[in-house]
Amino acid sequence: MSPMPDCRLPAGGLIDRNITLNFSFDGIAMQCYSGDTLASALLANGQHLVARSLKYHHPRGIVSAGLEEPSALVTVTDQYGSTPNLKVTEVVMRDGLTVTSQNNHPSLKRDYGRFLKLGGSALSAGFYYKTFLWPKQAWHKYFAPIIRNLAGQGRVDPTPDHAYYDKRRKFCDVLVIGSGPAGCAAALTAAQGGATTILIEQDHILGGSLLYTQDSIDGLNATDWAADTSEALHALSNVTVMTRTLAFGQYDHGLIQAIETGKDGDINRAIMWKIRARKIILATGAIERPVVFPGNDKPGIMLANAVCQYIRRFAVSPGTRAVVAVAAEEDRLRAIAAMQDAGIEIAAILSPGDQIISATGRLHVNAVTWKNDKGQRQRTKCDLVVMSAGWMPTAHIFAQMGEKLTFHAETQSFLPSLPEQSHHHIDPVGGARGVLHMDACLADGKASAHDAMADFNMHKHLDLPRPAVAPAPIQGFERGKGKAFIDFQNDVTTADIALAQREGYGHIELTKRYTTLGMGTDQGKTSWTNGLLEMLSISDMEAAEIGHTTYRPPYSPVSIGALVGTETGQQMTPIRHTPFHKGFADLGCVFQTSGDWLYSRYFPQPDETMAAAIKREALAVRNSLGCVDMSTLGKIDIYGADAMLFLSRLYCNDFSTLKTGKLRYVLMLREDGYVLDDGTISRLGEHHFHLTITTANAGKVWQYLKKAAMVDWPELDVTLTSVSDQWASLAIAGPYARDLLSALKPDFDVSPAGLPFASVRIGHLDGYPVRVFGVSFSGELSYEINIPSGYADALLSMVMEHGKAWNITPYGLETLDVLRIEKGHLSIGTEIDGRRTADDLGLGKMLSRKKDFVGRALSQRPAMIAGGRQQLIGLISEQDEPIPHAAHLSDTELDQNGCAESLGYLTASIYSPVMDHYIALGFLKNGRQRVGDTVWAHSPIAGQSIRLKVTSSCFYDPEGGRYRG
Amino acid sequence: MLLITCPHCGPRDESEFSYGGARRIWPDHDANPDQTETAMLDWHQTLYLSPNPSGPLTEIWYHGGGCECWVEIIRNTKDHSISNRQKGRAS
Known part of the structure; x- marks a missing residue:
């Protein structure tokens, strides 16, 4: 293998030549410098050919220098694993990356898929709909396996991702997205005016287009001005600068979601930010529009701003002999100046109006043929074509909220409208609204920041004029016949667009789906306007009629790991422990998850199976004494003059005669008449009740009670307090339960007459404050002892110590279930499953006929009583x-x-x-x-x-x- | 993601709330204890035929991630603009 040519310029660029980084591309070791992107690193090593296209497997190179890159997608492997479909322009170089090309068999230079183009029309727009209809079995057996193998791009790494991700939030007055001239000016102005400001930049340094211009600001070189501004913004205490952060979506009420990509050494590989701003200033710049001509997809054909960027920012020469096809004079002169500085020979400069007949070359462009305005056919050799048809505003984030962009004939592009109503949270500035010149962008950013301060009624603001948008080049380039690409990523040509119009798929949404225009991972960033102009040229519709397809987040593909954040595996939900957890663990408890709870399941003795343990525990309760944790029940304290009325409306049975010190089993219906929950109501005083809710329903019924009290019947005098976590609850059950309760030194009468079934006592056990409820889920004599959670250990120790006399046996959920099934007691989620009436459950008699209650009317619907x-x-x-x-x-x-x-x-x-x-x-x-x-x-x-x-x-x-x- | 102003906690993110649907006015509970066809129809109407306008809708949200109170708001379903209808009532 011959050594790669070194295309690095001897001096200049925002790279650190003291730090050399190693990486490999398709197994070939390469080197670059700190500050490079993967794109500039590959170009510095002379590697233009980096991919094969989706459909035709055409050789593809690097077209752009930004997130709009349609062609150069690769798989990057680092210490975390491999990530497919990354744009080479978005990967900031770090040491040790392994880069592989995609969608080629067997290699980039020799790809069998290229023979697909011999099939020609078989792969035109809509080919799926037309080609594989017959014979019937052929699709599954023959076509699908081949197409699945050939189509698609990178492959997902199937191994688990062990990197850390996080989700975080921020708030601010002004959020500026993008740090080019408009963004920097806006952030600086807002910050100096006193607004809390966040500046987000997708790149790893601030500056945007300032990083590769020769212009000057306030007598200072623009790149130096960007560095100074960056320093100033970092120093201001009311500004947060977030680099490597991609704002990918706008949501309601000023919410922007963004992904921050970690640097080497950061704990998190990526962080998802939710940033809520009072005003969003969208300074995302503009994307350059490719020129449509036959062969325009060959490696070596690049956007004009990308060429400037590689030369000026990365000190890389993307070619040696260039043809320039740039429509706007200013852009053309800028590109020529950059190439001259880099020592690139200018082979030809095409004038707007010239007809580009073709670009040729197998793996790299080697010549361009065109006709000039006098009709003379010309051809020149070259290894670089610099193209630009104009600019398109990057207003995607603006349009994501459903606001349509309007086609603007003067700029030949879709523009966002300026905010007129105050509830607009977003204000596009600079390139994002069609303002192109650097001075105008600076002024626009500044004016927008003053507008924001005016909205906030801040003292210091001026009413500055907003600069005018820059018109599109007066004339573009004509093209000859042949395959001219509009969408590089999905291989959509001018012929495909024309076919879609001919075959009745003329609506923009249909054209998109029929041709796949704009459906790649780049979402048509470079192709949409060219697609629209192509449609305009062949249909009789107006641009406003054609419109654009729907913009949706994410603006650019984002890490799914960051969207998931920390919520994986054991971190999905918090684990709740009851107050008895430690005590039970010491007793040898086996726990199980039950909702959010880690709940006692059973208490095996040495070498005992679960079945044997359940049998032993159940028989102990039936014949002697057991104890079980009931702390997970929802417990609600209800107080107020109307508490009784409130409860009688909510629960279906009649308990109006319930006396203080007594409790009742109660049933609650939903509004639609089905059973929602069961539980107990204990009357602690004239206006004071204690309510229990089943564990599974604790949260839901609590919400429901709050709604009843606050929304449905605000006139009732009732106060609800959740005391679920405040009371630990231990049930003692079995024939000797009363004997144990006596032994616990109660300061109240626990005789059968003093504490009968279905009663409640407030008192003390050996000095500890308790509430004792005479209720039974097991069917045995049983008391639920509630004690303030902090005393749970003390209660458990007392119970286990005094219970020894009756061989007290702790039991868990398994035995609890056995005992309740033996008694036919109901369980939420199993018997009470949301489809059962009270009568289905054998509880029809509980429905009171004397009062009204929630669910009464609809529980009498014909089908529910049939x-x-x-x-x-x-x-x-x-x-x-x-x-x-x-x-x-x-x-x-x-x-x-x-x-x-x-x-x-x-x-x-x-x-x-x-x-x-x-x-x-x-x-x-x-x-x-x-x-x-x-x-x-x-x-x-x-x-x-x-x-x-x-x-x-x-x-x-x-x-x-x-x-x- | 909405920004909902809780009368107790101030402006908070939607993720702190759970949706309680359109605010419904239940038929009078105590006025009509007899089971009549009308009562059933009233309940049916309220429960199953809740409003779904293109425009302002009075709805309730439960602030489970904050004060655990229900908040009543008027949300315009066209553009998600929100105005608070009344102060939440502590209970």
Whole structure:
């Protein structure tokens, strides 16, 4: 392999020649300097050919020097893994990058895909719609695999990304996006006026177009002025300068989202910023418009500003002999001056009006043929074509909010309108609104900042005139016949646009989708205006009629890792521990996640299986004594003169006679009449209640109660306080629960007469303040002891110590579930699943007929009170075999197709230790009338069909003698 | 992403709130305890046929990431401009 030519100029540029960086391109080791982008690094090594195009696999080089780059997409591998489809112009060089080209088989220089162009018309616009219709099977078998292999760009790295990402927020008065002349002037003016200012720049240094101009500002070289301004902005305390930060989207009420890319050594690879500003000044500049002519996609054909940028900013010579096709005189002279400084020979300078017949060359442009205004055909050899047809404002972020841009004939481009209404948060300045000259951009930025200060009623502001937009070049270039590209990234040619118009896809949104114009990762940054002008030239529509397609975020592709931020794996949600967590952990508890909670599951003894532990725990509760953590229940303190009225409207049963010191099981319906939640209401005083909500519904019902109190019935005198986290709750359950409670030294009467079932006492246990509730979820005699969370350890120690006399057994969620299923008690999410009426659950009698309550009216809808609904029942296995989970119930066996009519399904199935057989809960059509019948339970998942006998949903102690003590 | 002014906490990001839908006025709870066709229709109307105008809409938002109060706002569904209707009521 011959050594790469060194195209680095001997002096100049904003690069640090003392810091050499190593990288490789397609396996070839290369070197560049700190301050280079990957684009300038490749060009410095003479590497123009960097990609193959999407459809035709044409050789492609570097067209631009900015984010608009349509062609030069590569895969970059660093310490985090590989990232596909990065524009070489957006990658700031750091040491050790491995760069590979994309979309070529087997290599960039020899790509079989190029033979596709021999197929010619097969790949014209809409070819998918037309080509592969017949024969029917051919698409899957033949076309699709080939096309999938050839099409597309880079490949996603399938390995996990271990880098850190973050999301952060900022607020400011004035947010300036872009740091060219307009942005710098705006930020400086706003900051000096006293506004808190943020300046965002996608590049790693400030300056934008100032970094490659020879102009001067206030007698100072513009590049030096940019450096001075950067220093001043960094020094001002009310300014935050954010470089390497890409603003990619505008959202409601002045919100800009941006991605900051980390430097080497930063902890975060990228940070997503949400910045809320009172005023956004959009100084994103303009994008140069390519010239459309046959062969305009060859490596070595570049935009004029890119050529200036590579020469002046990066000290790289992009060629040795140039043809200049720049429409605007000022741009042309600037490009020629830069090339002369770089020692590039100017082979020809085309005049506007000349017809460019073709550019030739296989892997790099080697000659241009054109006809001049006298009709003379000319041809010259070259290795660089400098092109420009004019400028297009970068107003994407402005238009993302749905504001249409308007076509402006004078500038030949879509322009944002100036804000007239005060609720506009965004003001485009400089190039972003068609103002091109540096002095005008400086003035525009300054005027906009003064407008912002006027909006804020800040003292120091002037009413400055806004400069006029710069007109487009009077005349462009004509073109000859041949494949002339409009969209380089998606290989859309002038012929494709014409075809779409001929075939009836003339609407701009249809043209886009039919031809894929502007549908690449560059979203048509360089191609849209040329596409529109092409449509204008062949249709009879006006530009305003054609309009533009919808602009949506992101402005440029952004890191998905940053959008995800820290919320991956264990960081998805916070983990909640109950106050007993440590105490239970010391008792050997196995925990499980339950919603946000890490909840006790079971307490295995050495070498004990979970099933054995559950059986032991359940029998201990039934025969002696157990304790369980109930702290996850939602607990709400309700106070106020109208508290009783408030609760009676919310809950469907009648508890108007509830006395102080008593509690009641209650049921709540949704407005639509279905059951929402169950719980208990305890009356602590005349106007004071304590409410429990099921764990799963704690957040939802709390919100719902707040809404009722604040929005629906603000006239009621009621105050709600969530005390879920303030009270730790431990239930002691079993025949000896009362004996244990006595042993805990209560300062209140715990005799059956003093503390009967369904009552509540406020008092002390051994001096600790507690509330004791006589409620039972297990069906045994049981007390829920609430104690201030900070005393949880003390309570658990006391209970475990005094409970030794009855061999107290801590139990967890598994046993809790076994015990409640034995009793037929309901569980949220399993039985109460949002589709059940109170009657379905066997609780129809709870609906009060004496009062109104939420859900009453709609719970009486015909379909909800009709016969034939599924009702909660119990089931036991006839053969005493395990019952498959979630089986469907039916009266018939499965037919030969494995089908049977479903009459219901199982919600829970367990082995019952106390009854020593298998039981289940489920819903069955007309279930309560079918007690005693035998039904089929089919489980296609378990591959089982078994016979079950229908029983009452309460298997154990249906009379309730045990829990009453 | 809206900026919603909470009467207790000031202007806050939409992500601190959860949406409560259009503000609905439920049929009078205590006035009509008998189950009539009318009551059912009133409830049906309120629950299922909520307003969806192109223009100002009174709606409620729950400030779960702040004061845990419900906030009533008028949001113009055309351009998302928001005006606060009344002070939230602490409860």
